[in-house]
Structure formats: structure tokens, C-alpha cells
Amino acid sequence: MSEPRWLSQEERSTWLALTGLITKLPGALDSQLTRDAGLSFYEYMVLAMLAESDDGVLRMSALAELTNGSLSRLSHVVQRLERQELVRRETCADDRRATNAILTDAGRTRVESAAPGHVQHARTLVVDAVSAEDLATFGRVGEAILDRVADQRRR
Amino acid sequence: MSEPRWLSQEERSTWLALTGLITKLPGALDSQLTRDAGLSFYEYMVLAMLAESDDGVLRMSALAELTNGSLSRLSHVVQRLERQELVRRETCADDRRATNAILTDAGRTRVESAAPGHVQHARTLVVDAVSAEDLATFGRVGEAILDRVADQRRR
DNA sequence: CCTCTATTGTTTACGGTTCAAGTAATTCTA
DNA sequence: TAGAATTACTTGAACCGTAAACAATAGAGG
Numbered sequence: 377m378s379e380p381r382w383l384s385q386e387e388r389s390t391w392l393a394l395t396g397l398i399t400k401l402p403g404a405l406d407s408q409l410t411r412d413a414g415l416s417f418y419e420y421m422v423l424a425m426l427a428e429s430d431d432g433v434l435r436m437s438a439l440a441e442l443t444n445g446s447l448s449r450l451s452h453v454v455q456r457l458e459r460q461e462l463v464r465r466e467t468c469a470d471d472r473r474a475t476n477a478i479l480t481d482a483g484r485t486r487v488e489s490a491a492p493g494h495v496q497h498a499r500t501l502v503v504d505a506v507s508a509e510d511l512a513t514f515g516r517v518g519e520a521i522l523d524r525v526a527d528q529r530r531r
Numbered sequence: 532m533s534e535p536r537w538l539s540q541e542e543r544s545t546w547l548a549l550t551g552l553i554t555k556l557p558g559a560l561d562s563q564l565t566r567d568a569g570l571s572f573y574e575y576m577v578l579a580m581l582a583e584s585d586d587g588v589l590r591m592s593a594l595a596e597l598t599n600g601s602l603s604r605l606s607h608v609v610q611r612l613e614r615q616e617l618v619r620r621e622t623c624a625d626d627r628r629a630t631n632a633i634l635t636d637a638g639r640t641r642v643e644s645a646a647p648g649h650v651q652h653a654r655t656l657v658v659d660a661v662s663a664e665d666l667a668t669f670g671r672v673g674e675a676i677l678d679r680v681a682d683q684r685r686r
Numbered sequence: 687c688c689t690c691t692a693t694t695g696t697t698t699a700c701g702g703t704t705c706a707a708g709t710a711a712t713t714c715t716a
Numbered sequence: 717t718a719g720a721a722t723t724a725c726t727t728g729a730a731c732c733g734t735a736a737a738c739a740a741t742a743g744a745g746g
Contacts, residue, residue: 380647387658390670394657395560395576396677398553399599403704404680405550416732421550436695444554449733451696456732473694473741492535501679502549503542506672515545517661517669522551524656525559558734571702591725604703606726611702628711628724693742703732713722 401501408497413490418445420494422453423462423479423487432479435468439477462486556656563652568645573600574608575649578617578634578642587634590623594632617641 383391405417413420425442426432434442440450454477457463462483468474479487503511538546560572568575580597581587589597595605609632612618617638623629634642658666 380650381654382650383653383658386667386670390666390673391653391658393670393673393677394552394556395572396599397549397673398556399573400677400680401549401553404683417550418554418732437693444551446734447695448697448735452733455696468694471694471742475695495535495537498538498546499536501683502676503538503546505675505679510668510672511545512541513665513668514672515541515548517665518545518548518552520660521657522548522555524660525555528559528656573702592723601704602725603705603727607702607704610726623724626712626724630725687746689744689746691742691744694740695738696740697738698736699734700736701732701734703730705730706728708727709725711722711724713720715720716718 404501405494405497409490409494412493413486415486415490418443418449419453419457420487420490421445422450422457422477423483424491426463426477426479427484427487432484433476436465436475436477457483559656560649560652564645564649567648568641570641570645573598573604574612575642575645576600577605577608577612577632578638579646581618581632581634582639582642587639588631591620591630591632612638 402417409415409417409420415423421443422439425439426434436447436450436454439454440447443450445453454463454465458465460482461480464478464480465475466478468476506514557572564570564572564575570578576598577594580594581589591605591609592602594609595602598605600608609618609620613620615637616635619633619635620630621633623631661669
């Protein structure tokens with residue numbers, strides 16, 4: 377292999393900022409949520425995506441997609457949420473391979489009580505930390521990166 | 532608590548892009564590195580930071596800082612790297628509480644062979660995915676967020 | 687129909703991370 | 717200068733995520 381194109385100083389510092397983000401931010405989100413609501417960030421996402429769906433029902437595969445998780449991870453997490461009776465599962469009538477995850481009343485109560493603190497934290501750490509314009513650019517770049525990651529995954 | 536300020540549609544999509552990033556990117560980096568070099572991303576970072584230091588020597592606490600990891604995590608990882616003889620440890624002469632992590636020749640060889648592929652992957656997924664200007668903005672925003680996270684941590 | 691393949695999800699085993707506790711050296715304080 | 721507090725790191729246990737194997741259903745092709 378020929379000598380690779382190394383990163384310029386500015387590229388490198390951006391790259392390090394991103395790697396810093398992906399290693400530190402998950403912990404920051406988890407600790408606020410576990411402290412204030414007894415949920416991991418991923419658990420919160422599962423409940424939140426269910427709550428935002430019309431009737432609190434989503435297929436496992438759809439839920440995995442929405443939460444950016446693998447089906448296996450989701451399966452484990454839903455099992456734990458089921459033990460706390462925040463979610464229940466039933467096999468889908470249309471397609472008996474599929475499973476619906478269903479938000480219980482207790483589950484809805486729990487997310488709704490967790491949401492304000494979480495949103496506030498998202499504001500403090502991110503949304504209110506920069507100008508609206510920079511934030512928009514940041515979001516677009518993030519989406520471009522996610523597209524690349526998805527491409528990679530597909531091969 | 533009063534009704535929180537919910538996120539606007541654009542803020543929300545940026546937030547979701549960021550959460551997508553922090554849940555998917557680590558796996559993408561890990562899989563390239565383990566496939567091509569038998570290292571996790573964090574292990575790579577440890578070796579890379581050592582290789583970039585003058586003499587391949589850094590205190591554990593400095594290394595933890597540079598790699599965005601906890602001292603505990605680093606300690607476990609260095610223990611594993613030590614078993615593969617990529618790194619060794621010795622207590623620091625100046626301050627006998629401290630430990631120096633030292634890159635071995637085998638360790639240096641390993642990072643150097645892993646680096647080109649990793650940098651190429653960083654380019655494909657991130658650096659070459661957007662314009663230089665957007666990338667710079669992205670980096671600045673990332674750093675601003677990291678500052679907020681660090682503030683949070685200090686309380 | 688009937689088989690073969692693809693889809694959907696679960697489960698088990700394993701490895702890694704975190705958290706809490708422990709150890710040892712150093713610095714501060716009275 | 718003794719004792720207390722702090723710093724620096726390690727360790728063990730509990731927990732979580734991933735990967736691989738498995739099971740069940742659906743669809744497609746002959």
C-alpha cells in the first residue's frame with residue numbers, strides 16, 4: 377500500500393473532537409438519565425420512540441432502526457424493560473415472525489417524567505451550546521457521516 | 532418543574548443525528564480496526580498516543596486524558612496490551628505513585644501497520660465526506676460540546 | 687404444492703466497561 | 717512531624733453489548 381494521505385492539523389483536531397465525543401457523550405447522557413430517571417440512554421430512546429409512535433406500538437425491527445441499535449441489543453433491552461413492566465411484547469398478527477413492542481401505561485408515565493430533564497440536558501450540552509447556524513451545519517455533517525457509516529455496513 | 536422548552540424540528544433532527552453518531556460510529560471504527568489490525572478503537576488510541584509522544588512513554592493519567600478514557604478502563608486495556616507485549620509498565624521514578632506506560636517495539640510496529648487503514652477509514656467516513664469548511668465548523672461545535680461535557684463532569 | 691432462501695427475532699457465550707473498594711505514595715496541616 | 721487528606725493507580729464483581737448459532741415464519745421459484 378502506498379503512503380496514505382495523513383490528516384492535516386485541522387483535520388486531525390476535528391477528528392479527535394469527534395472521537396472524544398463518541399467516547400464521552402454516551403457516559404454523560406447515561407449518567408444524567410440513570411441519576412434522574414433510572415434509565416440508560418438507550419432504554420430512554422426505546423421508550424421515547426414508542427411514545428412518539430401513534431399507539432405506542434412498533435415492530436422490533438423498526439424500533440431497532442429508530443434507536444440505532446442492533447436487533448440483538450434491542451432484544452436484550454426490551455427483555456429488561458419487560459421485567460419492569462414498562463414494555464410488553466406480542467407476536468405480530470400479520471407476520472408471525474415479527475414481534476410488536478408495546479409501551480405500557482407505566483412505561484409512558486416513566487418516559488414522560490424522564491423527558492424534561494433529558495431535553496434540558498440535551499440543550500445544555502449541545503443545542504444551546506452553539507449558534508443555530510453552526511448547529512444546523514453540525515447536524516448536516518452528522519447526517520452525511522451516518523450515511524457513510526450505513527454504506528459501509530451494507531457491503 | 533415548568534414545561535420544558537422542547538426541541539424544534541430542526542434541533543431535534545440534529546440531536547438525533549448526534550445520538551445516531553455516538554451509537555453507531557464506535558462500532559464502525561471497532562470493526563474496521565479489529566478486522567484489519569486486531570485492535571479495538573480504544574486500544575488503537577492508546578498505542579497511537581504513545582507512538583506520538585516523544586519517546587513512547589506516558590503516565591497512565593496523561594494517557595487516560597488523551598484517549599478520553601477513565602483510568603480504570605485504561606488500566607484494564609493496558610493490562611491486556613501488556614499480555615500481548617505491545618506495551619509495558621513501570622512505576623515512575625519521580626513520583627512513585629505514578630506508572631509509566633511504555634510502547635514496546637512490537638507495539639510501535641503494530642500501530643504503524645494499523646494507522647494507514649484507520650486513517651483511510653476516517654477519511655472515508657468523515658473527513659472526505661464533507662467540505663473543508665463544514666468540517667471545520669463541525670469540529671468547532673464538537674469541541675464546544677466537549678467543553679460542556681467536561682463542565683458537567685466537574686460538578 | 688414443495689422446497690429453498692430470506693426475514694425476523696431470540697438466546698447463549700464471551701469480552702469489555704464501569705463502579706466501588708482497595709492499596710500505596712505523597713502532600714498538606716496543625 | 718504525626719496524622720489526615722489527596723493523588724495515582726489497580727482490582728474484582730456486576731452489568732451490558734456483540735457475535736454467532738438457533739428457531740420460526742414468509743415468500744419465491746420450479
